[in-house]
Amino acid sequence: MxxxxxxxxxxxxxxxxxxxxxxxxxxxxxxxxxxxxxxxxxxxxxxxxxxxxxxxxxxxxxxxxxxxxxxxxxxxxxxxxxxDPHRGVPAIFDGNTMLIRAYSRDERILYGTGEVVAPDAFTNEIAARLARDDVAFVHVRSSTNNCFQARVERSD
Known part of the structure; x- marks a missing residue:
């Protein structure tokens, strides 16, 4: 994906x-x-x-x-x-542990999808959440301060 x-x-x-x-x-x-x-x-x-x-x-x-x-x-x-969303993973995530969390179409947190992920698992963990039918998008947040970084969606 x-x-x-x-x-x-x-x-x-x-x-x-x-x-x-x-x-x-x-x-x-x-x-x-x-x-x-x-x-x-x-x-x-x-x-x-x-x-x-x-x-x-x-x-x-x-x-x-x-x-x-x-x-x-x-x-x-x-x-x-x-x-440009088609450039791949932004450099701001290189080597950083991040918090990811999946949301439904009505913008509600899907419990059990939030996780602090290591850099080597980052894109695989995001893709695994986006593979679920009930997930509309994923937020990437700072693992230390919880600040919003970017929204991630399936690419067409």
């Missing part, structure tokens, strides 16, 4: 860069990147050390409901190219 990693929508990143309020109604915060610890959720690359970045509260769900988590994400403060 082929999988594709989806960044946050360009329209969303652009809105935040133009000062749109985040999921909690606050303006984006501007900070300076510390390099490899600051992955942009739009280009799915690390924001260069010393570059300006945005920090916003973000919910990667279509509607508010009990399973629609909200948390901090980083974005390049300047325009960046959206990640």
């Amino acid at each position: 082929s999988i594709r990693f989806l960044p946050i929508p360009t329209e969303t990143a652009t809105a935040y860069r133009n000062g749109a309020p985040d999921a909690y109604g606050n303006p984006p915060e501007r900070m300076t990147s510390k390099g490899t610890g600051n992955p942009c959720r739009h280009c799915l690359d690390f924001i260069p050390d010393g570059a300006e970045m945005l920090v916003v509260a973000y919910s990667p769900f279509g509607a508010r409901q009990p399973y629609a988590e909200t948390g901090p994400i980083f974005l390049c403060a300047d325009d960046c190219a959206t990640y």
